[in-house]
Every structure is written in structure tokens, then in C-alpha cells.
Amino acid sequence: MPVDEPSVHNDVSGQVLGPSVQAGIIHGDVYIGNQEPVLPPIPWQLPPAVPLTDRVDELLFLGRRRDRSAHRGHPFLAAISGLGGVGKTALALGWLHTLRPSLPGGQLYADLGARSPSGPVDPAETLSRFLRGLGVAPQQVPHTLAERAALYRSLTSRRPVAVLLDDAESAAHVRPLLPGGDSVTVVTSRGRMTGLTLEGGHQLHLEPLAPVDAMELLADTLGDRRVAECPEDALALVALCAGLPLAVRVVGARLAARPRRSIAMMVGALSEERGRLDALAIDGDRSVRAALDLSYRGLPADAARLYRLLGTHPGRHFDDGLAAALLAPTGATAGAAADLLDALHDTHLITETGEDRYRFHDLVRLHALARAEEEEPAAERAAALRRVAGHYLALATRAEHAVEPRRPTLERDPAARAAHPAPFGDGDAEAALDWLERELPDLVAVIRRVRTTDFPWFSWQLADALWPLFPRRKHYDHWRTVHGEGLAAARAHGDRPAQARMLTSGGLGELGRGAHDRALEMFEAAAEILAADGDALGHARTLNYRGLALQRRGEPAAAAELFARAAAELPRHGDPRAGALARLNAAGIALDAARPEDAATAARAARDTLREAGDPYNAARATTVLGRARLLAGAAAEAEGLLAEALAVLRGVDAGYEVARALESLAEIARDRGETPLARARYEEALRLYVDVHRKERADAVRARLGALGAAG
Incomplete structure (x- = not known):
């Protein structure tokens, strides 16, 4: 199967994504002209609170320690430890929800998954979600853990938030996620997080409920008078639950569904279950497991x-x-x-x-x-997992088609053609992207799990279906993970077209995050596969990808040679649009080399083909390059018209880098005409956009021009 070129936006336009440049300092605070500033969103991510029984002393402990920290001007950090099912998360949620009026910056929540089947969540992934929740645009999220943590602390130092880090593995797992300023953070874990004392953390070990409090919880769960009428039986029942709220609620819910059953009968049944689980007890979980078994056996x-x-x-x-x-x-x-x-x-x-x-x-x-x-049976468990994978593949494929309906895809398992209800319309691209983003952690877990099954193709097919999300929402960590898993599955299964697609799509992610050498290696590996398999079109597409990698490595001559080959071969093999993109990339190199006539010829041809192909975004990019070429040739009036035409399209598709390039050239035109206020406004907006997309070299150049403009004025 030929490997088609994915439809991308800024990620393959030739820009280099570098490290974060003080993005936290300017985020949400700069606006140009008469525009109203866009206020950052306020995240309210905490799950709903559940009713608490007792825990008065623990709530007082948290409140007093927090007041003391606030008085000293310190952030507050508490680590709540205890057995599974003892109510750590319930206590944290109950207390943090009461702080909402005093922490208007919002609430952040992360399940760190210390005991998840797929393993603990990477702190870098959690920071990415937190930054997006705080209003950082996807393209502004830095690539490294250290840069993300620095931006996160910067943002929260100015807008204190409540943070719940649930089910943490260790203090090291948590440290990068601690906010700045006067924020309040609560960490929950099975083990005592003594390592957090170095960060001023307050330790709170949660014990099971006292018998009287556990009986109150049981009575609340039952909602009748059985506890009051049979207190001794109730006491025996909560003792069998070891005072763990989860066990009490599970057993109580079973009793509540059977109003005629006595508490004594439940005591006998739970006693029998506990005895059966004695050999399985670990970390005090026996009581919860016995309660779960008892409740499970009563289900329809x-x-x-x-x-x-x-x-x-x-x-x-x-x-x-x-x-x-x-x-x-x-x-x-x-x-x-x-x-x-x-x-x-x-x-x-x-x-x-x-x-x-x-x-x-x-x-x-x-x-x-x-x-x-x-x-x-093992066969039924495997079939169930396959149905899970098919469900996600069907919905992800629908989302993919909603965002990029014309994108050729890898072959899909028949399960992807099944009818599944979706929470987005077939033509609602933003809703489809939102769904992919919300489900991304679960999709990654499925991709990882199916890689080693008898149906590994779900791994690369799901990775392929996720493609539209990555260049738009910039989840670079997941981009690398899912294509790595898909590639491993395709190699193990011997599917060469899938290998090539995982290499090219994954390589574009590496290109976007600035790993140019790694991207080039992946593109070259794909080219070898496609050449060996006789896929001339797929191989021609890799010429363009390899050219981009070489260009970003600072090898323009080698890149120009590959772009020229791609521009000639791609139309011949049936893809004139991709050939036009290669010609557009070649125009950019000619422009950088101060050859405006060559750049204009290539950009004009690319623009015309892209318009015919129904690609207004890339046609506007070509128009920008054409305008810049005409400006370099001295045709300022013609250049201004072309740049304004391109800008009108690019502003409508959230193309920050491309908008900045057009604005920068328009600022030069205004400067040369002596229109200093207009030039300054355009330079300032371009500077903000360059910083937003991590283009340090362009941002530095515009700062220098702003400085010169000020000196001249």
C-alpha cells in the first residue's frame, strides 16, 4: 500500500522549533492595538467531592498548616498516605473543594497511576496537560520536562491554584509537578512520601475510620434504621471491613439494595469471604477484597x-x-x-x-x-480486548475523517467500519479533535497493550488514525510514543507499508520537536523500504521529508537538490499537490539565498497548483513567499498586496508562524515608507507570535529591528 503524505500545517513548513523563550513571562499578557486582551482560561479539573464521615481532625490539620504557610508566604504541600480504600482521595477532594474561593486561579488534577496496569504517568505528560489547562497554546508547550516545569511554576506563581496529585509513586515522581507561588498541593500515595519534607511537605497518614465513625458511614449508606436497631451487628460488620470507607460503602450498598436482609446475615457472609482471602491479603487489602467479592457475587x-x-x-x-x-x-x-x-x-x-x-x-x-x-477463558479475554481496540479504532477513524476527510489512510481492521455512537458529528473537526485529545491517554494504553497480542495491527492503525491530532495540538510525547509502538508492532508482524507510514508520520513529529537528525534517519529508513517495495510515489514523498530535515540541519544545498527531485517526480507519480509543496520548499531556500526571481517563479507555480488542489492554507503560504520575493526584488507595492492577501487567509487558520512571517515583511514595507507606528505594531505582533511558536532566531531578529526603529524614531 502506498504511504501518502499526511496533511500537515506549520510542522512541515520549514520552521525550526527550539527551546522555550520566557514564554511564561508573556503568556496571556500581551496584546496589540485596540484588541482586548484574551484572558487565560481557569481550569476546574477536580472530580466531584464525595461526602466525608468524620475526618474532623484531619481537616483541621490541613487547614491549620495551610494557614500557617499562607501567613509565611509559602506554598502549601501535604502528602496524604494510607491503605488502599482508606479514603485518601475523598479527604483531599473534600478539603480542596472548600478552597475554591481563596484560589481563583483554578484547580488541577492528575491521576499519576502508580498502580495502573500501564504504569505511572510520565511527569512530562502531566505537565503538558496542566499547561494546556492553564491556557498555554499547544505550540507553546516546551519540549523538555525542565522547560515545562519552569513555565508551569512561572504561571502558577502569578495565579495560585489547587493541585491534586493522586496515586503518586514517589517523591521524585511528584517534584516536577509542584506549582509556584501561593498554590496548594495535595499528594496521595499508599506509601509515606517522606521525601517531600525537603519541599516543606506536611505528612498526614490516614488511618481507617474509628468504629463509631464507620458505623455512621454504614448508616448513611443504608439510609434506614438497621444500624440503630442492631448496633452490635453493625459494629461487627464495620470491624470486618477494617474501618476502610471503600469496603464499608461496597458492603453497605449491597445491604441497601436488600432492605429486608439483616446486618447479621451480611456479617456471616463477609466473615466467610475474609477467611477465603486470608492467603491473598497484601498491604491490608484483604478487607476491601472480601467486600468486593461479596458485592460481586450479588450482581446480576x-x-x-x-x-x-x-x-x-x-x-x-x-x-x-x-x-x-x-x-x-x-x-x-x-x-x-x-x-x-x-x-x-x-x-x-x-x-x-x-x-x-x-x-x-x-x-x-x-x-x-x-x-x-x-x-x-483466555480466548474470551482476548476477544474482549479486541472489541475494546475495535471500538476505539472505529471512533478514532471517524474523528480522523471529520478532521481530514481526504487523507488516505492505512488499511483498517473491519471493526473500524462498525457502527458506534460518537460524541461528535462527522463534520465537526474541533469536536473530533477534542474527543481525540480527551481519550488520548486511554488510546495510548490500548496501543501499547495490543502490540504484543495476536492482533498487533490495531497498534499501528490506531496510531495512524490519531495523526490529525498531533500537528494541531502538539502532543509531541504521545506522538513519539504511539508511532514507536506502531513501528515496533509493524516490524514484528512484517508489515512493510505500515513500517514506512510509522517512520514518516513519526519522523514528522521528530522534525517538529527539533530532533532533526532522528527525523532524517526515520525518513531515510522509510525511503529504503519504499524503494525496495517498488512504491515510487511513497519514495518520492520521502524526498520532500528528507529535504526538510536537511534544511533544518543547515544544509540548504542538499535540501534544494531533494526538493527539486520531489517537485519533478511527485506529479509524474500522481501527486501534484505534494509536488507543489516541494516547489514551495525550494522557493524558501532560494529566498534565503537572496535569489528573488528564482523564489518568485517557484512560489508562483506552487501557489497555482495548490489552489487547483483545493488547499487554501498552503496556497496562502506560497503567496507569502511570493510576496517576500517581490519585496526583495524591490516591488514593494506588489509585495504589499500579496502579503495582505495571504494574511487574510492565514489569520483564519491559526497559523502563527506564517502570520508572523507576513507581518514581518509588511512591517518592513511600513518602515521604509516612514509609517513608524504601523511598522512598530506589526513588528510587535510578529514578535509575540514568533515567541509563541518557539522561533528564537526570528524573534531575536524582530527585537533588533524594533530596537533600531526606536533609535531611529
Whole structure:
């Protein structure tokens, strides 16, 4: 299968993405002319709070320590540790929600996944999500962990936030995620995070509920008088739960669904379960596991099966669509699946995270997977995982088509053509991108999991379907991960077209993040595969990619040779649009070499072909280069008209770098005419945009011109 050129925007236009240049200092605070400043969004990411029973002393501890830190002008950091199911997250949420009036900068939340099947979340990934939540545009998110942490601290030093870092693995896992200023951070972990004392962290070890408080929680869960009428039985029941709120709620929910069952009967049943699990007890989880087993055994058969199958899901979140996909062999509809999810939610086996989405407590996830491994044959577990992958591939493919309907794709598994409900319309590109972005962590988990199965093609097909998200939202870490996983799967399976696609698409990500040498290696590896397989069109496309990598490595002559070959070969093999892009890249090199006539000839030809191909964005890019070439040739009036024409298109597609290039040239025209205020306004806007997209060399050049403009004035 030929490997088509992905449809991209700024990432393949020839710019070099470098390190962050004090982006935190200018973010959200600079505006030009009479425009109103765009206020950064305020994130409110904390999950809903759940009712707390007792914990008065713990709440007082947190409140007093926070007041003391605020009085001293220090940020507040608390580390809450304790057994699984003891209520660490519930306590943190209950307290942090009360601080909302005093922390108007917002609330940030991250499940760090210390006990997730897919392993702890990379702090760099969490910082990327936090920065986006704080209003940093995707192209402004720095590439390295250190740069992201610095920008994060800079932003939060001016707008204090509440941060919950849930299920942390270690102090080292947390340190890059600590905000600046007067922010409040709470970390939860099974182990004591003593390493955070170096950052001034306050340690709070959460013990199980006292018997009287556990009985109160049981009474609240039951909602009747059984606890008051049989206090001794209730005391015995909460003792069997070891005072762990999760266990009390699970057992209480089972009793609440059976108003005629006595607490004494539940005591007997739970005692039997605890005895059965004695050999399996780890870290004090026996009580929770016994309660889960007891609740699980009371589920209706269809709800119990869904519970087991959800345990095979590699990701952290699920909804009624995924549940329906898991139950597809039974013919269950999304509505029926939603009813079963409600049943699991009512028994406290799953937690609602908003927007009709759910997740497991980490202990419940382990229990569901254990039940699946015990009760479902290996073939059925594999089939369930394949249905999960098919569900995500179907929706990701629909999202891909909504964003780039004309993009040729790799062959898809038949599951991708199944009818699945989607939370976005077929033509709603922004909603489709939002869905891909929201589901990205779960999609990555699925891509990783299926790579080593008997159906590894889902790995590279999902990576391919995710393509439209990456050049637009700049998730460079995930870009590298998913294409690396897809490439490994394709190599293991011997699928050469898939290997070539993973290398070219992944190489464009490396090019975008500034890893030019690595990108060139990937493009050359793809070229070898395509040449050996006789794919002339795919090989011709790699000429353009390799030229871009060489150009960014500072080898314009070698790049120009490849662009010339691509411009000649691509139309001959059936892709005039890609040939026009190669000609546009060649025009840029001619312009940099001060050959305005050559640049104008190539840019004009590229523009005309791109217009015919229905590509207004790249046609506008070509018009910008043509305008700059005419300006260099001394035709200022013609150049101004061309640049203004291009600018009108580029402003409408959020093309920051290209807008800046047009503005910079228009500023030169205004400067040469003596229109100093107009020139200054254009230079200032161009400078802001260059900084936004990490173009240090262009930003420095514009700063110098602004300085000269001021001196001349």
C-alpha cells in the first residue's frame, strides 16, 4: 500500500522549533492595538467531592498548616498516605473543594497511576496537560520536562491554584509537578512520601475510620434504621471491613439494595469471604477484597460479566459505548450497557468522573481483572480486548475523517467500519479533535497493550488514525510514543507499508520537536523500504521529508537538490499537490539565498497548483513567499498586496508562524515608507507570535529591528 503524505500545517513548513523563550513571562499578557486582551482560561479539573464521615481532625490539620504557610508566604504541600480504600482521595477532594474561593486561579488534577496496569504517568505528560489547562497554546508547550516545569511554576506563581496529585509513586515522581507561588498541593500515595519534607511537605497518614465513625458511614449508606436497631451487628460488620470507607460503602450498598436482609446475615457472609482471602491479603487489602467479592457475587449475571470484561480494558476510563462494545456478542445496546454501568455505580464498584464517564478505584480494577482471569477463558479475554481496540479504532477513524476527510489512510481492521455512537458529528473537526485529545491517554494504553497480542495491527492503525491530532495540538510525547509502538508492532508482524507510514508520520513529529537528525534517519529508513517495495510515489514523498530535515540541519544545498527531485517526480507519480509543496520548499531556500526571481517563479507555480488542489492554507503560504520575493526584488507595492492577501487567509487558520512571517515583511514595507507606528505594531505582533511558536532566531531578529526603529524614531 502506498504511504501518502499526511496533511500537515506549520510542522512541515520549514520552521525550526527550539527551546522555550520566557514564554511564561508573556503568556496571556500581551496584546496589540485596540484588541482586548484574551484572558487565560481557569481550569476546574477536580472530580466531584464525595461526602466525608468524620475526618474532623484531619481537616483541621490541613487547614491549620495551610494557614500557617499562607501567613509565611509559602506554598502549601501535604502528602496524604494510607491503605488502599482508606479514603485518601475523598479527604483531599473534600478539603480542596472548600478552597475554591481563596484560589481563583483554578484547580488541577492528575491521576499519576502508580498502580495502573500501564504504569505511572510520565511527569512530562502531566505537565503538558496542566499547561494546556492553564491556557498555554499547544505550540507553546516546551519540549523538555525542565522547560515545562519552569513555565508551569512561572504561571502558577502569578495565579495560585489547587493541585491534586493522586496515586503518586514517589517523591521524585511528584517534584516536577509542584506549582509556584501561593498554590496548594495535595499528594496521595499508599506509601509515606517522606521525601517531600525537603519541599516543606506536611505528612498526614490516614488511618481507617474509628468504629463509631464507620458505623455512621454504614448508616448513611443504608439510609434506614438497621444500624440503630442492631448496633452490635453493625459494629461487627464495620470491624470486618477494617474501618476502610471503600469496603464499608461496597458492603453497605449491597445491604441497601436488600432492605429486608439483616446486618447479621451480611456479617456471616463477609466473615466467610475474609477467611477465603486470608492467603491473598497484601498491604491490608484483604478487607476491601472480601467486600468486593461479596458485592460481586450479588450482581446480576449481565452486570457481573460487564464488570469482568471492563477489567480487561487497558485504559483508565470507560463509558456506555465501550461497555456496549464489550457486550456486543450478547446484542446489548448502548442504553442497556448504560443501565448496567448504573448498577455497578450504585454498588460503588465504579466511580463517575463526569460526562457519563466512569473509572475504577485501583483496588476494584485489580479485583475485576482477577475475576476475569478466573472466570473468563483466555480466548474470551482476548476477544474482549479486541472489541475494546475495535471500538476505539472505529471512533478514532471517524474523528480522523471529520478532521481530514481526504487523507488516505492505512488499511483498517473491519471493526473500524462498525457502527458506534460518537460524541461528535462527522463534520465537526474541533469536536473530533477534542474527543481525540480527551481519550488520548486511554488510546495510548490500548496501543501499547495490543502490540504484543495476536492482533498487533490495531497498534499501528490506531496510531495512524490519531495523526490529525498531533500537528494541531502538539502532543509531541504521545506522538513519539504511539508511532514507536506502531513501528515496533509493524516490524514484528512484517508489515512493510505500515513500517514506512510509522517512520514518516513519526519522523514528522521528530522534525517538529527539533530532533532533526532522528527525523532524517526515520525518513531515510522509510525511503529504503519504499524503494525496495517498488512504491515510487511513497519514495518520492520521502524526498520532500528528507529535504526538510536537511534544511533544518543547515544544509540548504542538499535540501534544494531533494526538493527539486520531489517537485519533478511527485506529479509524474500522481501527486501534484505534494509536488507543489516541494516547489514551495525550494522557493524558501532560494529566498534565503537572496535569489528573488528564482523564489518568485517557484512560489508562483506552487501557489497555482495548490489552489487547483483545493488547499487554501498552503496556497496562502506560497503567496507569502511570493510576496517576500517581490519585496526583495524591490516591488514593494506588489509585495504589499500579496502579503495582505495571504494574511487574510492565514489569520483564519491559526497559523502563527506564517502570520508572523507576513507581518514581518509588511512591517518592513511600513518602515521604509516612514509609517513608524504601523511598522512598530506589526513588528510587535510578529514578535509575540514568533515567541509563541518557539522561533528564537526570528524573534531575536524582530527585537533588533524594533530596537533600531526606536533609535531611529
